[in-house]
Amino acid sequence: MLAARSLSVERSGRKVVRDVSFNIQAGEVHALLGGNGAGKSTTLLTFLGFLQPSSGSVEVRGLEVNGNVEAARRAIAYLPEAASLYGHLNAFENLRYFLSLAGADTSRKELDAALDSVALQADARGMRMRTYSKGMRQKVAIALAILRNTPILLLDEPTSGLDPVAIDEFNRLVRDLAGAGRTILLVTHDVYGACHVADRIDLLQNGALVGAFERPAGMDRIDTEAVHAAFARHAGAIQ
C-alpha cells in the first residue's frame, strides 16, 4: 500500500532523509521511530506530495506520488502533529468543513459515532474549539482521520497532548482500524506506544534507517526493551 524506495529528501539544501526504503502491506501498522529532526515528518510529507524526493521515490497503492498527488491524497487521511483545527468553529463544524473539502457528505450520526470513538465529551462538541484543551483538539483531528474512511492513515505524533488513558484508547483504536484493513503509517518518538501499536518499527536516525523491529508471531507487542536500547544507542537520548 505504501512504499519508500531509496528515498532521499533535501530541505533548504540539507539532506534530511537518506536512502530510506520500506514497504507497508494492507492492514499493517508501521511506525517510524526517531528523535527530533530524524526525518520522520519529512517522510510523511513526501507521501502527501508536499515535498519532492531528491532521489528515490514514494508510492501509494502502487502509484508513484510524484505526478499522482491528487490520487495519493484521496487514498490518505493525514493527522498532523498537534493538529490545530479552526478555533472559531465547533467540533461538528470543523469536521463538516474538512469532510466537505474532501468531497464527503457525513451525517450528524456518523460525526457523533466518530467523536464517541475518540471519547470526546458530548457536551464539548458544540463548543468552539478555541476553548478545547490540546488533547481534545487532537481527538477531533483523529475523528476526522477516521471519518475520511480512506484505506491509508498517516499519523504524525498522534498521541502528542493526550493523557495516558486517551493514549491507551487511541492505541486500541489504531489496532481496530488496522484490523478493519486500514494501512497505518505513524511517526512517533514514543517508544512504548510504538511497541504496543505497531506491527513493524523502523528506527530513524539523522534521516537514515538504523534499525528495524517486527512484532513476533503470537505476541501482542514488539519487545519494548530491545527497541528502547536501540533507540538510546542511536539517538543518544530517549525523548
Place this chain on the structure above:
Amino acid sequence: MIGVNGLSREVGFLARDRAALLWLGIAVLIAGVSVALGLREIASQHAVLDDLRASDQAEREVVTDLYRDWGDVAYYTFHLTYDPPADFAFAALGQRDISPWKHNIRALALEGQIYETDAQNPDFALIGRFDFAFAASLLAPLLLILLLHDLRSGERAAGRFELLGATAASQGSPWFARAALRTGALALCLIAPLWIGGLSSGSGVSKLALASLVVALHIVFWWVVCALVDRAGWSSPVNLTALVGVWLALAVVVPTAIKVWVEAAVPLPDGGEIMLTQREAVNDAWDLPKPATMTPFIERHPEWADYVEVRQPFEWKWYYAFQQVGDQTVAPLSLAYRDGRARRDRLAGSLAWLAPPALAERSLQAIAGTGVAASLAYEQRVRDFHSALRNYYYPRLFREEPFTEASVASRPEFDALKRPEATTPPLRGTPP
C-alpha cells in the same frame, strides 16, 4: 473552478470569519460613505446652479430694464455658463474639484474671465476628494490585501496548511475558492452602494455596469498581486509588508513620479499668466492710439472694416474691439495652455497603465465625464458661447443699431445641456 458545494462550504466558512467580515463591513462603509458624500456634493452643485440660474435670469431682466444702449447692455449683462454634473459624476468628481465648472461671463475679453475663476478649494488639487473613485481605486486594494495576505501563510502558521492540502479533493482547493469568494465579496461590497447611489441619482445602467467592470478588473488585478506574493511562501507579516509596499509603489510612488515626469515633459503656461497678460493688453489699449486697436481687430474681423473710424474719445465699438484684441493677444498662450493640458492628460493616460489605481480612477472619471477632457470641452463651450455673444453684439455696436426689446430676445443663451462626448475637444484659438 469552484463547484456549488465548494462555494457553499466557503460561504459558510467566510460567514464565521469575524476578521474577514470586519474588513468587508468596512468596505461597505467606505463605499457607502463615499457614494453618499458624492451624491451630497452633486446635490450641492445642482442647488448652486439652481440659485445661479434664478439670479442670472433676474439680473439680466434688471439690466435690460435699466439700460437702453447696446454698449451698456453688453457691459452690464452677465451670462451664466456652467457644466452641469452628469448623473454619474457623484462617483468620480475628478476635475470638478480642481477646474471651474461655472462662469459668469460678459461680452468682454474672455480668456481672463475663464482663468480668473478659481477652484473652490485648491487643497483638493493635492489630496482629492473622498469619492467612490478614490475609495475603489486606492482604499479597496488595501482591504483586499488585508483579506488575502494570510490566506495560505495564516494556515501555515496555524499548522493547518498540510491538513487542508492533504484533505482537499483537488489541489487548488480550498485556496482558489477562498480567494475568489473574498475578492468577489469585496467587489460586491463596493459595487452595491454604487448601484444604490447610481440608480437613485438616475445614472444609466450601462454606466453603472461599465463602472462595476472597472472596479471588478481593478480588484482582480490586486487579487493576482496577492496570489503572486502568497506563493512566495513567506509569513503573514512579510506578505503584508510586501503587499503594502507594492500598494505604496503603485498607488502613490508611481503616480507621483508620472505626474512629475509629465509636468516636466510638457511645460505649459499657467492660467494666471494668461489672465495678467490679457489684462495688461486691455488696460494698455486705453492709452494707445485707436488704430493700434482697430487694425488688429479688423485683421480678425474684416467685415467691420467700414466701421472702424472712432471719432469720440470713447466709443463702445472701440471698447469691445480692444477686449477682442486682448483675447487675440493671449490666444497663443491660451492655446498652448489648453494644448498642454490635453497633451499632459493623454500622456498621463498612457502612463497610467503602469499604476493600476490611477488607471482605475481615470477610467471612472471618464465614465463620469469629469476628466480633463470634459473640463476642456466645457471651456470650449464657453468660448463658443462667448463667440456667439460677440457675433450678436458686434452688428449692434458697429452699426449703432437702436436698442429694442425684441432684439434682446434673440440674444444667444448658453445651452448647458448641449454636452459633447467627453473626449478631447478640437483645440481652437479664441473664436473670432
